[in-house]
Amino acid sequence: MSKNRSILSVLKGDFFSKKESQNYFPFLFLIILLLLLNIRLSFNAESLLKESLKLERQITSLRLTYVNTKSELMKVYKRSEIEGLVKAQGLNSSNNPPRIIDFHE
Amino acid sequence: MSNKIKKTNIRAIFLYLVMCGLAVVIVMKILFIQTLQPQISKINTPSFVPLSAARGNIFSDNGSLLAISMPLYNVYLDLSVIEDKIFVKESSSLAFGLSNLFKDKSSNEYLKFLKSNRNSKYLKLKNKVTYNQLKELKGLPILKLDKNKGGLIAEKRANRENPFGILAKRTIGLLRNSNPIGLERAYNKTLSGLDGLQLKQKIGKNLYRDEDSDLNLSPQIGCDIVSTINIDMQDVAHQALSSALLKHDADWGTVILMEVQTGHLKVVSNLKKNKDGSFDENYNHAIAKHSEPGSTFKLASILAGLEDSFFQLTDSIDTEDGTHKFSDKIMRDSKKGGYGKITLGQAFVKSSNVAISKVVNKYYKDEPQLFIDRIYKMGLCTPLDIELPYPNSLLIKKPGTKQWNSVTLPWMSIGYSLRLTPLHMLTFYNAIANQGVMVKPLFTTSVMNGGRVISKNNIEIINPAICSKSSIDKILPFLIKVVDQGTAKSIKNTNYKIAGKTSTTLLDYGLSEINTENGEENIKKYQASFIGFFPANKPKYSCIVLVNNPKKNGFYGGDVAAPIFKEISDKVFASDISLHQSIDNEIEKESLPFVSNGFSNDLHNVLEKLNIPFNAQQSQWSVADKKNNQINLRLRNINNDLDRNKIPSLYGMIISDAVFLLENAGLQVTFKGKGKIKYQSLEKGKEFDLGMKINLIAS
Numbered sequence: 001m002s003k004n005r006s007i008l009s010v011l012k013g014d015f016f017s018k019k020e021s022q023n024y025f026p027f028l029f030l031i032i033l034l035l036l037l038n039i040r041l042s043f044n045a046e047s048l049l050k051e052s053l054k055l056e057r058q059i060t061s062l063r064l065t066y067v068n069t070k071s072e073l074m075k076v077y078k079r080s081e082i083e084g085l086v087k088a089q090g091l092n093s094s095n096n097p098p099r100i101i102d103f104h105e
Numbered sequence: 106m107s108n109k110i111k112k113t114n115i116r117a118i119f120l121y122l123v124m125c126g127l128a129v130v131i132v133m134k135i136l137f138i139q140t141l142q143p144q145i146s147k148i149n150t151p152s153f154v155p156l157s158a159a160r161g162n163i164f165s166d167n168g169s170l171l172a173i174s175m176p177l178y179n180v181y182l183d184l185s186v187i188e189d190k191i192f193v194k195e196s197s198s199l200a201f202g203l204s205n206l207f208k209d210k211s212s213n214e215y216l217k218f219l220k221s222n223r224n225s226k227y228l229k230l231k232n233k234v235t236y237n238q239l240k241e242l243k244g245l246p247i248l249k250l251d252k253n254k255g256g257l258i259a260e261k262r263a264n265r266e267n268p269f270g271i272l273a274k275r276t277i278g279l280l281r282n283s284n285p286i287g288l289e290r291a292y293n294k295t296l297s298g299l300d301g302l303q304l305k306q307k308i309g310k311n312l313y314r315d316e317d318s319d320l321n322l323s324p325q326i327g328c329d330i331v332s333t334i335n336i337d338m339q340d341v342a343h344q345a346l347s348s349a350l351l352k353h354d355a356d357w358g359t360v361i362l363m364e365v366q367t368g369h370l371k372v373v374s375n376l377k378k379n380k381d382g383s384f385d386e387n388y389n390h391a392i393a394k395h396s397e398p399g400s401t402f403k404l405a406s407i408l409a410g411l412e413d414s415f416f417q418l419t420d421s422i423d424t425e426d427g428t429h430k431f432s433d434k435i436m437r438d439s440k441k442g443g444y445g446k447i448t449l450g451q452a453f454v455k456s457s458n459v460a461i462s463k464v465v466n467k468y469y470k471d472e473p474q475l476f477i478d479r480i481y482k483m484g485l486c487t488p489l490d491i492e493l494p495y496p497n498s499l500l501i502k503k504p505g506t507k508q509w510n511s512v513t514l515p516w517m518s519i520g521y522s523l524r525l526t527p528l529h530m531l532t533f534y535n536a537i538a539n540q541g542v543m544v545k546p547l548f549t550t551s552v553m554n555g556g557r558v559i560s561k562n563n564i565e566i567i568n569p570a571i572c573s574k575s576s577i578d579k580i581l582p583f584l585i586k587v588v589d590q591g592t593a594k595s596i597k598n599t600n601y602k603i604a605g606k607t608s609t610t611l612l613d614y615g616l617s618e619i620n621t622e623n624g625e626e627n628i629k630k631y632q633a634s635f636i637g638f639f640p641a642n643k644p645k646y647s648c649i650v651l652v653n654n655p656k657k658n659g660f661y662g663g664d665v666a667a668p669i670f671k672e673i674s675d676k677v678f679a680s681d682i683s684l685h686q687s688i689d690n691e692i693e694k695e696s697l698p699f700v701s702n703g704f705s706n707d708l709h710n711v712l713e714k715l716n717i718p719f720n721a722q723q724s725q726w727s728v729a730d731k732k733n734n735q736i737n738l739r740l741r742n743i744n745n746d747l748d749r750n751k752i753p754s755l756y757g758m759i760i761s762d763a764v765f766l767l768e769n770a771g772l773q774v775t776f777k778g779k780g781k782i783k784y785q786s787l788e789k790g791k792e793f794d795l796g797m798k799i800n801l802i803a804s
Contacts, residue, residue: 074268
């Protein structure tokens with residue numbers, strides 16, 4: 001009988017109204033606060049992780065843009081490409097060796 | 106009251122049981138999913154994902170990118186998801202944007218294309234789209250909308266990009282499942298790196314979180330390879346070779362340029378002319394094509410004889426009427442009627458088949474193995490151990506075997522009856538340019554990781570002396586004469602000297618002979634080549650140019666291959682700063698002051714006071730000139746001439762000295778100006794009498 005009663009009292013929440021239990025309230029509040037803080041921090045960590053992944057994607061995108069642009073630059077950097085571009089202006093590459101000037105301080 | 110408590114108890118127990126029942130159901134469902142439905146249970150289970158390592162790049166000698174991993178995209182459109190209103194309003198703008206971006210169709214054609222496939226769910230728009238193009242695509246009308254509204258589908262595909270396209274394509278290579286080639290194959294392990302593993306937890310749509318695990322393995326990025334290829338020189342060679350292939354309507358051609366001392370291959374160009382006039386590099390002729398070298402092999406034949414002291418380049422040989430019969434076969438010179446009696450050196454310069462084959466046959470006929478041994482020593486019978494794999498079909502016939510007959514030796518001496526690759530022949534000529542030191546041709550200089558050199562490919566000497574230096578010193582002037590006066594005189598240069606040898610090889614020589622005998626129409630095919638090095642006085646580069654089956658505008662090595670060589674060497678000479686001295690040095694050389702001819706003691710005093718280096722012969726009067734960075738004071742026989750009553754040469758002499766001398770000798774001198782004498786009225790050597798007048802004009 002006493003067992004049934006104790007279960008019933010737990011289900012009814014009677015132990016909350018007891019004076020001895022009320023002494024534990026600050027502690028309970030602290031636990032609840034910590035739980036809420038934990039949940040909040042978890043969400044925060046997840047959003048940071050999402051932000052980090054987004055930045056990683058941006059890095060990948062920028063790297064691909066760099067590689068792509070550099071590859072395009074290499075194509076136009078060829079001597080024959082440059083010669084082709086300036087040919088219309090009557091310019092071509094010289095076969096005369098350069099004159100080197102050494103600068104001594 | 107007790108009834109009320111009883112009712113509450115029953116309700117509580119009921120609720121308790123219901124909750125327990127629900128908990129059991131949930132646990133059962135969890136167990137069911139975990140054990141019997143893994144396809145659901147594993148969705149959110151952390152799993153190991155392979156992380157592929159980024160492949161290393163291949164760089165040229167100055168850091169230009171030759172091969173880089175750069176993904177491409179195949180782009181499709183799902184037009185069915187686009188709302189009618191948006192499609193009608195913006196399809197024209199989209200078509201205009203697509204036309205502008207790809208430049209392969211007009212906007213009208215694109216618009217027609219889009220409209221005719223309005224309901225297509227997977228419409229192929231374009232293959233091999235670059236990342237930059239994809240970004241532009243994502244900014245076009247309609248396509249900039251969300252995937253479910255704009256319908257853009259981009260499928261990524263792995264791609265290895267060669268930014269310089271066809272340039273050195275075959276040498277850079279290609280990694281593919283069947284028959285990978287080039288540096289990509291040779292250095293695949295180094296370039297690949299190591300793939301990794303990472304435990305990942307799915308946390309949202311396309312979002313994964315890395316989880317800690319002892320089994321996690323970070324991928325190791327592949328190392329970079331620095332090749333010896335110089336892309337600027339490669340481009341020059343490519344342009345020169347492609348225009349020559351067009352001009353001579355040739356089948357294919359190859360150019361290799363090597364740095365003499367290091368063996369670094371700066372250019373490896375292999376071009377095959379397609380039917381539409383375009384070019385492709387689809388076979389590495391430079392390292393893999395074994396063919397008869399022809400006259401360029403005569404250098405090896407001459408060196409063999411010089412080394413064995415059988416003959417000298419001054420020996421005289423009769424080229425008869427330009428033909429000579431060996432057994433049943435006739436050896437012919439390209440010049441009808443022959444060259445008459447010439448020295449062996451001249452025969453080399455003029456590339457006389459008759460002279461070279463006669464002299465080699467004369468001395469080696471009884472002991473052909475001696476000749477073959479010499480060729481072995483020159484490294485021409487051993488396959489080259491190079492970084493790139495290549496099929497070895499090297500052929501050097503051996504005396505005493507079935508392949509050897511009475512005409513093998515004379516024909517071998519002029520470069521037939523044997524097969525070598527262009528690289529092999531160049532390595533041999535490079536050794537001559539390198540004072541007999543044969544170095545291994547190298548395709549790479551170093552392996553780098555994260556910008557740090559982790560291993561270097563050092564110079565490798567195959568043979569420290571393929572022949573004696575005296576033999577090289579003897580043959581070198583004749584290699585220069587080939588260009589100055591011989592078969593390659595069309596490329597004679599004023600800026601620098603080229604040394605080399607031409608070759609015009611008749612292809613399918615045996616077949617050609619059979620056809621002639623059978624009276625069939627014989628269409629002869631030739632292979633023109635030139636191998637040389639420059640600048641000849643201090644060689645920095647060696648180069649081979651080989652053009653196969655030229656059909657127009659000449660077929661001789663001197664007409665077809667040599668001009669390509671010159672075009673390349675001119676540009677390389679003009680652009681390689683290390684080949685030129687600074688103006689400062691030249692000025693230094695010119696910094697010695699002008700010294701007039703005059704009284705020796707005076708000149709000695711002045712030069713000593715000014716600390717100017719000079720070298721003097723004992724004489725009263727001196728003629729001054731500059732040589733080897735010092736002043737040379739040579740004997741001037743003015744007193745001797747005057748003692749014999751003969752007018753001396755007074756040009757360049759200081760007028761006061763001349764007046765003093767002439768008046769002492771009894772001449773009447775009149776003069777104008779001051780400084781050096783630039784005119785004397787009585788010529789040198791003329792006899793004079795006392796009191797005779799002489800007029801001098803000084804500058």
